[in-house]
Amino acid sequence: MDNLNATAATLLGFLHTGEASGYELLAIAEEVVGAFWTVTRSQVYRELAALAERGLVRAGDTGPRSRVRYNITEAGRDAFAQWIATPPGPEQIRYPLLLNIAFGGHLDRACLLFHVDQHRTVHQARLRSYQARLESAGIDPYERATLAFGIRYEDAVLAWMDDLPAILGPADEPPAEKQDPASREGSG
Template sequence: MDRYGKTWHGRHVSDLNATAAALLGLLHDGPATGGELVAAADERFGAFFSVTRSQVYRELPALAKEGLVRLGKQGPRSSQQYVIAAAGKKAFKAWLVSDAGPDHLRSPLILRLVHAGSLTAKQRAALFDSARAVYSEELDAAKAAVKAAGDPVTKAVADFGQAHAKAALKLLDTIAAQ
């Protein structure tokens, strides 16, 4: 990326960050509160793109300030709906067609494995067992998603999820065997 974050390998990269783009994409389905967006992101994106409540609640006011979303109806317990604005639809479309830029991996498992040397053998074994259980569940879910996929893109993403879970399990098995 250049120092302005506008190009990567000479190609245009959108100014919209991935979290903002994810929220704008979800808001295409209709108005939603921050909590509803967190739940929708978890359901739609699964393990590949997680958003935390704090990210969502930090990003929504910024999107509103930029005119990309507007406030919708006030809900119970002071919940606030957000609605995508025309400018938000335009910014989202520009993000979709811009170059993706580098793909950043943020894996809590990899972070733990990098620092696993500071654990006892028993603690490392527990870490591996726990991670193996999580990725086994992800593999099962990905297999089900492949079978349920209704279109080629959804199937390809589910296949990727399956390959990712298999790779993580292989990594854990390789480390455990050493």
């Protein structure tokens, strides 16, 4: 059997706890992994159809609002077990604010810091949410470990944001001229 992609495996992981519709799976994904793994509506329905075609999930009858509930099959449990036992690849940071920072020399400093402040609000809210969930009853050690990472990540991002004005230097200092990438090729 060919390997699962991470989104398909995520859906199978959620289906271990019981049947769910695509709509419900999307809501679960947003709550449980949404802060660090993006799952879109189109991906959920595309993957559910592919998983059903491969015999890894079984589609039930169409219910209210044309929602179909899915159950994981034994083949799906086996495929998930193979996927979860495979070492994960390295993380990839995809943080749009970092693109603005990387090219910040082309942007008014006040505008750049405004973007940072908008992101700060999001990270502060996420940190409070993680802390509240960590204090709630009934979370297993794996969710506790995931939340602990999230809390440390948010703390680190907020500390970095606090340090940004000093890192960027005085507001009236022009950004240093950057070397032309073409001239770097011949200098190695």
